[in-house]
Amino acid sequence: MKLKVFIINLLIITAGVQIAYSQELNRRELAEKAVNYSHLLKIKRNDIKSTYYDKQRAMYTYIPKVGVRGGYAYLLNDLTINRDITDLKSNGANYLGEAHQNVINGIGNSGLPPQAIGIMTPIVNGVFQNIGGMMTQMPNELSVSLNDNHLWFYDAYVEMVIFSGLQAPNYAKAAEAKAKAQEAMLEKDEHEIIIEVMDYYDKLAVIEQSMKVLEESQKRLDKQTQFADKAKEVGLATDYDLNKIRIAEKDIVAKRIELNASRDLVLQKLEQLTGSSKDELGQISPTLDIWLVDENEINLGNRAEIKAIDHSIEALERKHKAEQFTALPQAKAFAHVVQGASNKTSVDPVPFVGVGMQWEIFDGLQRKREVQKSALAVSSMREKKQYADEMVLLDFEKKKMDWKVATQMVDVAQQKLDGAKTGLKIRSEELKNGLVDINDMLTEISDYEKYQLEYIQSLAKQRHTAIALLDAMGVLNIEHIQN
Numbered sequence: 001m002k003l004k005v006f007i008i009n010l011l012i013i014t015a016g017v018q019i020a021y022s023q024e025l026n027r028r029e030l031a032e033k034a035v036n037y038s039h040l041l042k043i044k045r046n047d048i049k050s051t052y053y054d055k056q057r058a059m060y061t062y063i064p065k066v067g068v069r070g071g072y073a074y075l076l077n078d079l080t081i082n083r084d085i086t087d088l089k090s091n092g093a094n095y096l097g098e099a100h101q102n103v104i105n106g107i108g109n110s111g112l113p114p115q116a117i118g119i120m121t122p123i124v125n126g127v128f129q130n131i132g133g134m135m136t137q138m139p140n141e142l143s144v145s146l147n148d149n150h151l152w153f154y155d156a157y158v159e160m161v162i163f164s165g166l167q168a169p170n171y172a173k174a175a176e177a178k179a180k181a182q183e184a185m186l187e188k189d190e191h192e193i194i195i196e197v198m199d200y201y202d203k204l205a206v207i208e209q210s211m212k213v214l215e216e217s218q219k220r221l222d223k224q225t226q227f228a229d230k231a232k233e234v235g236l237a238t239d240y241d242l243n244k245i246r247i248a249e250k251d252i253v254a255k256r257i258e259l260n261a262s263r264d265l266v267l268q269k270l271e272q273l274t275g276s277s278k279d280e281l282g283q284i285s286p287t288l289d290i291w292l293v294d295e296n297e298i299n300l301g302n303r304a305e306i307k308a309i310d311h312s313i314e315a316l317e318r319k320h321k322a323e324q325f326t327a328l329p330q331a332k333a334f335a336h337v338v339q340g341a342s343n344k345t346s347v348d349p350v351p352f353v354g355v356g357m358q359w360e361i362f363d364g365l366q367r368k369r370e371v372q373k374s375a376l377a378v379s380s381m382r383e384k385k386q387y388a389d390e391m392v393l394l395d396f397e398k399k400k401m402d403w404k405v406a407t408q409m410v411d412v413a414q415q416k417l418d419g420a421k422t423g424l425k426i427r428s429e430e431l432k433n434g435l436v437d438i439n440d441m442l443t444e445i446s447d448y449e450k451y452q453l454e455y456i457q458s459l460a461k462q463r464h465t466a467i468a469l470l471d472a473m474g475v476l477n478i479e480h481i482q483n
Contacts, residue, residue, distance in 0.1 A: 024283040027201055028481040030274055034197045035190050035478075037275040044189065048182045055175035061168040064160040072152045086140045148342030156337045161330065162355075167322045174318035181311035188304035191471050193273070198467050198481065200269050202460045205286035207263045213452045214252050214259070220445050221249050227431070228438055241438040248442050288459040290410055291466035293403060295473070302474035303392050309385045316381055320374040329359035392472075399465065399472035406462040413451070413458040420444075420451040 025033075035041065161168075225245050231237035267281050274281075300306065332355070339349040427444040430436045470476040 024285060025276065025280065027198060027286075028478060030201055030270070030276075031194045031197050031478055031481050033274040033276060034193050037273070038189075038193055041186065041189060041193070044182065044186050048179050048186065051175055051179040051182060055172045055179065058168050058172035058175060061161050064158055066158050068154060068156050070152070070154040072150070075149045075151060078147050082141055084141050148344045150343045151340065152342070153338070153340035157334060159332055159334045161332050167325050170318045170322035170325065174315045174322065177311045177315035177318060181308045181315060184304045184308035184311060188308070191304065191476050194476065194478070194481070195464075195467055195471065197270070197273050199464055200266055200273070201284075201286055202288065202463050204263065204266050204270070204284060205288045206456050206460050207259050207266065208286060209288060209456045210259055210453055211256070213449055213456070214256055216452075217445060217449045218249070218252055221245055221252070224438060224441060224445075231438075236434065237438060244439055244442055248446070288456060288463070290407065290459060291463045293466050293469050293473075295400070297473060297475045298396070299474040300389075300392055300396060303472075305388055306385075306392060306474075309381065309388055313378065313381045313385060316374065316378045320371070320378055323371045323374045331355060332358075396469075396472040399469045403462070403465040403469040406458070406465040410455075410458045410462050413455040417448075417451045417455045420448040424448045 225242070228237045228241050228245060232239075232242070267278050270276065270281050271278055333353075334355075335351070335353040337349050337351045340347045424444050424447075427436060427441050431438070431441045467476065467481075470480055
């Protein structure tokens with residue numbers, strides 16, 4: 001009993017998997033797959049991420065930088081330090097004279113007996129005279145030689161830009177605008193891929209519909225063969241008539257071979273565009289329906305080219321401002337701890353903090369030239385915007401006209417097909433009544449087949465002009481794709 005339940009469950013699961021696998025992809029799903037699978041779009045998305053990194057790098061200017069510098073040196077000669085002490089000797093002599101006089105005055109005013117004052121005064125005079133003599137004998141320049149050949153040092157520092165001359169924020173905004181321009185052009189590439197996928201999907205539909213037309217033609221030829229065989233028995237048909245039918249059948253075989261080859265190529269192209277397997281794509285049974293477009297949705301300002309140019313103008317304007325602000329000074333705060341030593345001498349760490357400023361007052365007119373060039377770039381991009389507006393409007397009018405003509409041609413093709421169908425019925429009745437021969441009937445079958453294929457092609461062309469019109473209107477997206 002348990003084994004039966006297990007087998008039943010397994011069959012249910014297997015059937016579910018087969019149903020899920022056999023569920024065919026629709027147009028919208030194929031478009032999504034193509035957009036997500038495209039190698040070109042992935043590369044351009046990486047370029048956009050790189051541009052956003054440039055924006056972050058510009059703003060990182062204000063993040064403190066922490067580092068350590070160090071070094072080692074071997075001295076080929078002794079290190080000698082010289083110091084001029086002439087001023088120190090002069091100041092010392094003045095101070096010594098004042099101190100001498102203060103001591104003598106203090107002894108005189110101390111209230112000591114005259115005998116003690118007489119004893120102490122010569123002693124004090126002698127001491128100060130000896131000190132003065134020693135100072136007189138000192139050289140005016142002191143020199144110290146350090147026999148230290150191995151020297152090393154390090155500098156631990158923290159530095160932070162506190163004012164970049166307004167360049168960092170403008171370069172950051174320029175990078176952001178550039179990224180948005182790239183995103184707009186990426187959107188244009190996405191639209192081109194969507195249009196290409198839809199065209200190949202509709203080509204697959206054309207092939208499928210054409211196959212059905214050939215099947216119908218084959219059935220009609222089979223009926224004509226049966227009719228010709230019976231007619232031959234009573235002398236109303238000849239071997240020539242039967243041979244004509246066989247030739248018409250071979251034409252159908254040749255067309256079927258061509259359609260199968262075309263189907264393989266279309267499936268291969270869809271596989272390359274979407275990453276889906278041929279087996280999965282082979283499950284698709286597309287249909288062709290006329291594609292209506294609501295012209296009230298028009299939004300030419302949303303065209304990818306216009307958005308890209310608008311963001312490019314913003315990027316160039318920000319860059320132009322940044323070039324102008326190079327005339328402003330830049331300020332940086334810093335903190336350092338410096339220490340050095342040798343094999344015999346050491347120096348205690350010396351910490352210090354401060355603020356530095358750099359201001360390039362005259363740069364040989366280089367700044368002026370860069371500002372002029374950036375101003376010209378902005379002016380040129382604005383001219384491109386005006387030209388693009390004109391071309392976008394012209395492109396929209398052309399695509400709208402193409403769509404209207406293609407829609408009308410579908411009606412014409414439908415009328416021609418209806419006429420051919422009526423003619424085929426009339427010929428069939430005439431053939432039964434002996435009013436026409438088999439050759440006339442074969443001609444009528446061929447014409448009807450031609451008009452069927454022409455109608456299918458007109459539907460495919462109308463659908464192509466419809467999606468091209470959506471793109472020209474600035475409203476093409478995945479949601480607008482008909483399933």
